[in-house]
Amino acid sequence: MDSVDLQVLATAQRWAREGRRFAWVTVAHTWGSAPRPPGAWLVVREDGLVEGSVSGGCIEDDLIARMREGRLGVERPFPLVYGVTKEEAERVGLPCGGKLEVVVEPCPDPVMLDELAARLAARQLVVKHVDLTSGRTTLSEAQRGDALRWNGERLITVHGPQWRLLIVGAGQISRYLAQMALALDYAVTVCDPREEYSPGWDVPGTKLVTTMPDDCLLEMKPDAHCAVVALTHDPKLDDMVLLEALRSPAFYVGAVGSRFNNEKRRERLMSHFDFSPEELQRLHGPVGLPIGSHTPPEIAVSILAEMVAVRNGVSQPRWSAAPATASDALACSIA
Structure with a gap:
């Protein structure tokens, strides 16, 4: 697109x-x-x-x-x-x-x-x-x-692509998110070392990397024009890139998963990696605005909408604190 x-x-x-x-x-x-x-x-x-x-x-x-x-x-x-x-x-x-x-x-x-x-x-x-x-x-x-x-x-x-997006995971949500981000003129990098996913990636205009996500992010040298979205729902991949992303100047850091799993993730980051509550406030998890999304394209829309809001300095709407929806759980299974 x-x-x-x-x-x-x-x-x-x-x-x-x-x-x-x-x-x-x-x-x-x-x-x-x-x-x-x-x-x-x-x-x-x-x-x-x-x-x-x-x-x-x-x-x-x-x-x-x-x-x-x-x-x-x-x-x-x-x-x-x-x-x-x-x-x-x-x-x-x-x-x-x-x-x-x-x-x-x-x-x-x-x-x-x-x-x-x-x-x-x-x-x-x-x-x-x-x-x-x-x-x-x-x-x-x-x-x-x-x-x-x-x-x-x-x-x-x-x-040209003045903004950059690193997507961790080459699954269904990533496919839609990448295409939508290209329409907003992001330079899109998709990182997935899993041999079950990366060979099937075929979104034109994106860059596929098969190294570990944290190494990929460090190689990118993230700045304030960079966003990082972890979509594998695998702590071995998602947590490692979040360790680097949350301490980088990246303007947006998000991770897929239910509210329960994201709270567990925050607990892991605080207890094992010395993250402060203030640093963890930067993590958008569950990723995306709570618009009742259920399908991969709907979840991609919610993620990109939240990225646009953060990038433009728009405060989260009052309904952003809405209770968990079915999409929280569904995101775990279709990531």
């Missing part, structure tokens, strides 16, 4: 091969309430067809009108600002107080598009530089920690 960025890029490549005229639009900056974050992409064709999104549809309508009228057909990249006044915000449909600035590239270079696609297909981090003064767009290698920058003349955006 491709991320939204890859879908936009693939469409731009296809239009370029067909000789169609189109513009590339990137959200450069937002103020107040805005529907899409900085870095979001959209391409709009001369006949008004679009792929991607820079708002909830309001800005898209204006861009389509401009494209059809030939007002996006200049040679150099240029900025557009929406919602400067209350009247302007109401005209284009932005939420109250919202303001949005985009950079329009009227004629993207097909060679640049192909190079960007090749780098992203190789799971590389890429920086895209758009210089409004010279009109040039260039690509370079990015470093972890690079971020979007915009000063009114130069737009720098970062593309």
Whole structure:
């Protein structure tokens, strides 16, 4: 399952091969309430067809009108600002107080598009530089920690898997979780030394590792853009990676299992490995939001939803303390 960025890029490549005229639009900056974050992409064709999104549809309508009228057909990249006044915000449909600035590239270079696609297909981090003064767009290698920058003349955006996910276990839940995480542009590594599981792993775009999970995590050098989810329900594998993950900067650490088994796990970690209650508070177990999930794809949805909430700094909803459901027990048998 491709991320939204890859879908936009693939469409731009296809239009370029067909000789169609189109513009590339990137959200450069937002103020107040805005529907899409900085870095979001959209391409709009001369006949008004679009792929991607820079708002909830309001800005898209204006861009389509401009494209059809030939007002996006200049040679150099240029900025557009929406919602400067209350009247302007109401005209284009932005939420109250919202303001949005985009950079329009009227004629993207097909060679640049192909190079960007090749780098992203190789799971590389890429920086895209758009210089409004010279009109040039260039690509370079990015470093972890690079971020979007915009000063009114130069737009720098970062593309590729800026977030990483280590999944321990190559079972059913892992298969769905990996595909969903790819759609959110995670670099997904699946680790499973068990010969009964790893040979059958075939999710495109993921990396399979058959070493011990704790060694795999140490090799990854986890940082604050890394998540670790243990799904084997085997303490010999899950507990060992949790030992490293809970003391790492990883922003999310989760383990499958019932509430009873996760409490036993916490007791083991405290009694045998000197973990403090504060350190163990980082462990999400049972993993995922309690949405009444029963099937592997439902459990994967709950895990990814909790990862998104933690990543965005959203407090757990009040119903997160709901009593145990059948999925707690079922997760043990289908992991």
